[in-house]
Amino acid sequence: MPLSPKSPGRAARRQSVGDHKRELILGAARRVFESEGLDGASLRAIAAEAGYTPAALYFHFDSKEAIYAEMLDISLGRLADAVLAAADAEAEPAGRLRAAALAFFAFYAENPRDLDLGFYLLRGGLKPKGLGRARDERLNAALAVALAPIGAGAEALGATPEAARLLVVDVFAHAVGLLLLTHTGRIRMFEASAPDLMRRYLDERVRGLLAGGAGLPDGRG
Amino acid sequence: MPLSPKSPGRAARRQSVGDHKRELILGAARRVFESEGLDGASLRAIAAEAGYTPAALYFHFDSKEAIYAEMLDISLGRLADAVLAAADAEAEPAGRLRAAALAFFAFYAENPRDLDLGFYLLRGGLKPKGLGRARDERLNAALAVALAPIGAGAEALGATPEAARLLVVDVFAHAVGLLLLTHTGRIRMFEASAPDLMRRYLDERVRGLLAGGAGLPDGRG
Amino acid sequence: MPLSPKSPGRAARRQSVGDHKRELILGAARRVFESEGLDGASLRAIAAEAGYTPAALYFHFDSKEAIYAEMLDISLGRLADAVLAAADAEAEPAGRLRAAALAFFAFYAENPRDLDLGFYLLRGGLKPKGLGRARDERLNAALAVALAPIGAGAEALGATPEAARLLVVDVFAHAVGLLLLTHTGRIRMFEASAPDLMRRYLDERVRGLLAGGAGLPDGRG
């Protein structure tokens, strides 16, 4: 029950309405981006899809790039959710590691536009030198969260922190490489299956870990 | 009677003059692209750098995308040259394999714009559908040439053709992944060195081949 | 019964509160205008500086132009204050005349934005027709006050009312012309000092008055 005509819920309601509109716009942006790609995702197009005037978007976002950046935030959040959920469904460290890495791979395999978005924004896309220190680090942090289960799994299997860190980069890179080969259609020229390759790569690395570090690039030899 | 005004040599000369101009334009395109990136490499800018009017370029190329596509042709040719030269400098199969793969990696590490170009064209960049069947296959063939020494090395070390083929994809993917991590600056967040990682990955794969297939994802187990 | 909830003081208080807010807004407008110029003094910017939402300003002013117009009112008030104070510091008519005119000149030399404001509003700036009869006359009156000491000085020195009136226009015009030459940087091309020129002009006119009207354009000659 409201305490006064101007109840404390008013500001909150307004806030949530505002958030909702932001989400509507981001949803529209995502749809446009999904179907037209980054080049087609102009501010006009996004506004039109959202049922707004271009000018209206500026009430909710500072610029087109700000919309992109927020889309990337969300994308990385989803990625992290998917990875963590997959890892948590497994009990054993090896299983967790594999599940996390495969979830990472699957996320981008199923959402190729998110891959585009990431590459666009993480590179020259944004005007003022990348995205500004702050945002860059936010994104790094989000990425680190999504990759954490892989490193944790490796350590649980006996890898040193440094070895685990390098394994994460390796897995990250291998996944990204395979995703891009898929994304650009080049994988076809090798008649290979990217998911299969990803699985095999992981199996090998996990086997290496279980064998006491053998299989790690800088293993005992 | 000897060479008439419209001698058979005339067409040839004309042809070669035309080729020369194409090369001038492509050189200009490369320079612009190198210094301004894909966004800055507008037709106007390329024409200006080449000392032409924008309209003039249309006598030599069908469209801006056609210029890009031809740049990619050339880029892949250079890549192949670099890879083959590196492989030929080694005598042993294992050395040839490593040298070829590292040359591939180095080529793109040193020419990041070529990486951009490849990704742009191999994906959404081109309007109708990719680049057209013919061109797509030309590019695949050029890529195949550049990667061939890697597969050949693997087979020389005893891998079956299929195993060799998969190794090529793996190495390709790993290299591409590491290159992108570098290109987007993400490698920094792991405090890792992409060239080192590439070398380690290759060492491991070569060791696997030498050990009789162990180390290959689908190895003896 | 004493002051009821809706006491007579309430309206007054409200009025004065409203006036205070107007002043806050006008102060903000002045600051923005001072540092950003007319182009930068958008309603949004003024509102932001004042700690308001743009929409809120419409409770206090009819339009952006109304804010400008009121700024001009204030500006002319300050001008009059400066001129009168300078004149009052002198005892002799000639001194008063000179002091007033120089104060006028100095005011705009030191506050060039006020000059901009005046010209903007007094000309095409305002949409309907100038500023509306009423406002136009208010501004004329304010200007007349600021210029009065000059005319009064002239009459005290023996000029007829008509001669005094013409002298005022002349001095006004000369000052304005010199101010604009300064303001646009053109004075530099003559390697001249506007304040010096203003002083000389005044000296000459005063001398003319003292000599019995000689020096006035339509003097006895």
Add this chain to the structure above:
Amino acid sequence: MPLSPKSPGRAARRQSVGDHKRELILGAARRVFESEGLDGASLRAIAAEAGYTPAALYFHFDSKEAIYAEMLDISLGRLADAVLAAADAEAEPAGRLRAAALAFFAFYAENPRDLDLGFYLLRGGLKPKGLGRARDERLNAALAVALAPIGAGAEALGATPEAARLLVVDVFAHAVGLLLLTHTGRIRMFEASAPDLMRRYLDERVRGLLAGGAGLPDGRG
């Protein structure tokens, strides 16, 4: 008779066609500017008036400001023509001086938009700090040409070069001031006639010159 199918007249004809189009555009710009003022003289409006697409103007001019700047060039050229013609119609130095100054005054009295243009461009109007050194000096030079007959007349009447220079500034400033009072409608509040005042001011200055420097602000008398 043309020397060849590609006659030497071709380039010249093209050039003159190009110049003609520029003039058409400048004419359109002038008309728009005349009827809508500087604010209304948008690139779109100019293009529309000229029967062009906005983009087409960029073939002929680098920017909107470049169009403005060229309008000002032309305006100053006309001013100089008018002033020189008026001066040349007189034989005696005093007559030349007066005629030149009155022609200057009349030019702007009759073409108030040219006054706007000058003030706009000579001040903050142009983006890169004024107009760039070069253009600024071109305009100064044009202005100097238009004002030269006044200084020349003064020297012919015996003024030292410095005295002549100062007289030019004075006359310039007085004219500008009176023009602005007229332009902003303020002259009305004094029930005065700007042309009359200009004439009287000149008479007085000329009289001063003839009297051997008396009348000059710093004259010895």
Add this chain to the structure above:
DNA sequence: TATGAATGAGTATTCATTCAT
């Protein structure tokens, strides 16, 4: 083969203002 001229569609962003709440 090359140019000058032109187009039409597109870009992100800013503005003063209005209105329901």
Add this chain to the structure above:
DNA sequence: TATGAATGAATACTCATTCAT
């Protein structure tokens, strides 16, 4: 009295492409 949200019109400028000459 004030806000958040929204509008519609406007801004200068860029682009790849076409076409008559």
